[in-house]
Amino acid sequence: MPTAEEMNRGFDAVKYWAEFKDYNAKPVQHGLLIDYEFCTNCHSCELACQMHLGLPAEQWGIKTLEYGPIKDVNGKWEWTYVPMPTDLCDGCADRTKEGRLPMCVHHCQAGVMFYGPIEELAKKAAEKPKMVLFTLDEREEA
Numbered sequence: 725m726p727t728a729e730e731m732n733r734g735f736d737a738v739k740y741w742a743e744f745k746d747y748n749a750k751p752v753q754h755g756l757l758i759d760y761e762f763c764t765n766c767h768s769c770e771l772a773c774q775m776h777l778g779l780p781a782e783q784w785g786i787k788t789l790e791y792g793p794i795k796d797v798n799g800k801w802e803w804t805y806v807p808m809p810t811d812l813c814d815g816c817a818d819r820t821k822e823g824r825l826p827m828c829v830h831h832c833q834a835g836v837m838f839y840g841p842i843e844e845l846a847k848k849a850a851e852k853p854k855m856v857l858f859t860l861d862e863r864e865e866a
């Protein structure tokens with residue numbers, strides 16, 4: 725990290741972070757793509773994941789974040805929901821290695837969750853606005 729003196733001399737933060745390496749980082753192969761324009765906040769993904777991971781009521785592998793209510797540009801009230809994987813998410817490695825979809829994706833009745841290789845999901849994300857891509861840490865069971 726830069727010293728306080730370096731910071732005061734006009735430390736180049738852009739250059740620093742461009743050169744920064746996270747030595748704990750590892751490449752990520754797969755992800756979850758969410759089309760949050762059409763998420764209904766039905767909680768199916770949350771519950772399916774909770775059962776899959778065998779978690780107690782106060783723990784979640786994925787949780788829906790809520791933004792709103794706010795008024796949009798036309799003065800209409802709107803709510804936005806975005807399900808976000810937590811640190812407890814293991815990427816459903818046991819299912820995906822058998823060619824099955826993650827539980828959250830499988831149970832999303834609105835069909836707004838997609839699983840796949842990062843490169844493919846990134847292309848799909850570019851098809852429309854209001855998409856978000858989460859990278860997955862696909863941990864095998866110990």
Ligand code: SF4
Pocket residue numbers: 772773774776777785786809810812813814815816826827828829
């Ligand atoms: S990939 Fe599996 S573990 Fe991760 S949020 Fe979805 S259901 Fe839960």
Ligand code: SF4
Pocket residue numbers: 762763764765766767768769770788805807831832833834835836837
């Ligand atoms: S199951 Fe689908 S529609 Fe329901 S909260 Fe999860 S992402 Fe949204």
